[in-house]
Amino acid sequence: xxxxxxxxxxxxxxxxxxxxxxxxxxxxxxxxxxxxxxxxxxxxxxxxxxxxxxxxxxxxxxxxxxxxxxxxxxxxxxxxxxxxxxxxxxxxxxxxxxxxxxxxxxxxxxxxxxxxxxxxxxxxxxxxxxxxxxxxxxxxxxxxxxxxxxxxxxxxxxxxxxxxxxxxxxxxxxxxxxxxxxxxxxxxxxxxxxxxxxxxxxxxxxxxxxxxxxxxxxxxxxxxxxxxxxxxxxxxxxxxxxxxxxxxxxxxxxxxxxxxxxxxxxxxxxxxxxxxxxxxxxxxxxxxxxxxxxxxxxxxxxxxxxxxxxxxxxxxxxxxxxxxxxxxxxxxxxxxxxxxxxxxxxxxxxxxxxxxxxxxxxxxxxxxxxxxx
Ligand SMILES: Cc1ncc(COP(=O)(O)O)c(C=O)c1O
Numbered sequence: 001x002x003x004x005x006x007x008x009x010x011x012x013x014x015x016x017x018x019x020x021x022x023x024x025x026x027x028x029x030x031x032x033x034x035x036x037x038x039x040x041x042x043x044x045x046x047x048x049x050x051x052x053x054x055x056x057x058x059x060x061x062x063x064x065x066x067x068x069x070x071x072x073x074x075x076x077x078x079x080x081x082x083x084x085x086x087x088x089x090x091x092x093x094x095x096x097x098x099x100x101x102x103x104x105x106x107x108x109x110x111x112x113x114x115x116x117x118x119x120x121x122x123x124x125x126x127x128x129x130x131x132x133x134x135x136x137x138x139x140x141x142x143x144x145x146x147x148x149x150x151x152x153x154x155x156x157x158x159x160x161x162x163x164x165x166x167x168x169x170x171x172x173x174x175x176x177x178x179x180x181x182x183x184x185x186x187x188x189x190x191x192x193x194x195x196x197x198x199x200x201x202x203x204x205x206x207x208x209x210x211x212x213x214x215x216x217x218x219x220x221x222x223x224x225x226x227x228x229x230x231x232x233x234x235x236x237x238x239x240x241x242x243x244x245x246x247x248x249x250x251x252x253x254x255x256x257x258x259x260x261x262x263x264x265x266x267x268x269x270x271x272x273x274x275x276x277x278x279x280x281x282x283x284x285x286x287x288x289x290x291x292x293x294x295x296x297x298x299x300x301x302x303x304x305x306x307x308x309x310x311x312x313x314x315x316x317x318x319x320x321x322x323x324x325x326x327x328x329x330x331x332x333x334x335x336x337x338x339x340x341x342x343x344x345x346x347x348x349x350x351x352x353x354x355x356x357x358x359x360x361x362x363x364x365x366x367x368x369x370x371x372x373x
Contacts, residue, residue, distance in 0.1 A: 003309030010184035011352040018242035032233040040237035048171030050196035052203035059158040059180025059193040061230035063091035070152035076125035082318045083339040084130040103336040113141035126152040131160035134286040162251045162284035171196045187243035189236040253353035254285040264364040288351040304370040315348040
């Protein structure tokens with residue numbers, strides 16, 4: 001009999017503080033281009049240890065702006081990970097470039113720097129690295145490759161707010177980074193994103209580009225360049241301020257939920273658990289993704305869990321095998337064997353800061369049964 005209890009995949013962590021901040025904005029009458037955006041950006045820059053932050057309407061918008069400002073153009077190639085959300089590749093396509101997929105490291109699920117090096121050609125303009133599932137990518141190796149070849153590096157940190165690489169937060173290492181705030185992320189603004197940069201010039205350019213190419217100090221109807229409407233508004237920035245105030249609490253809660261999953265799932269033979277942190281890589285928990293044992297019928301597991309009221313998701317399908325990618329670029333199976341093999345076996349379990357112990361026990365017990373363990 002189907003379960004009457006449903007354990008959802010994700011949930012935002014909001015309380016009266018966000019309500020209060022949103023009400024303040026509504027009552028102020030400054031719904032866009034107001035002071036909440038500046039405050040959100042200041043707090044965000046501080047949280048990730050970056051000198052400059054520009055808030056935008058989504059993570060995708062932020063990635064697009066960085067491709068645009070890196071000069072990505074028709075005829076260029078942009079290397080990224082096949083094991084990511086489509087925006088990591090789409091941002092290059094928006095500028096007329098061709099996405100090139102380098103395979104991932106099976107341990108970290110992030111770009112394998114050696115595969116990136118092999119994928120570089122004379123047409124490569126940029127690399128979009130990804131901190132998938134909040135696990136920091138091999139940034140220093142990628143920075144060295146990009147420096148050597150004179151190409152731009154963009155860090156898609158949309159899933160990694162709060163992660164730490166080699167001792168300091170993702171976002172603090174000089175490479176421009178993008179963070180995203182859809183409601184399943186560590187913090188949410190509903191929709192929204194932030195680009196961090198260490199260059200004041202780039203920061204000014206990003207703020208102009210998100211605002212229809214308006215120049216600093218210019219009039220409302222004066223446009224210095226072809227820009228976009230990628231602005232965030234003050235209502236969403238206010239939610240973001242409330243979220244940042246409790247970021248340490250959110251990160252700690254998510255870490256303890258993940259640790260509990262680790263203990264509960266330890267005994268399931270053949271199940272791959274998320275990679276543990278090490279001295280150089282501290283994950284910020286975004287989702288809890290397991291790799292099912294080789295040969296498992298994943299669809300049957302999903303259906304079994306669904307009957308038990310446990311929501312799951314096929315994280316992540318390979319980007320190059322999406323139908324629009326196959327049709328447009330002719331990508332096929334075999335291009336990135338490591339990513340393809342893992343993508344067919346990985347599964348996201350319900351995960352959020354308020355997931356309680358009994359729900360986690362129900363999830364793990366049901367998964368064990370589904371796997372016949
Ligand atoms: C790795 C990655 N890149 C980019 C994005 C795009 O962010 P958004 O949904 O805010 O456009 C997301 C979020 O879904 C993501 O997980």
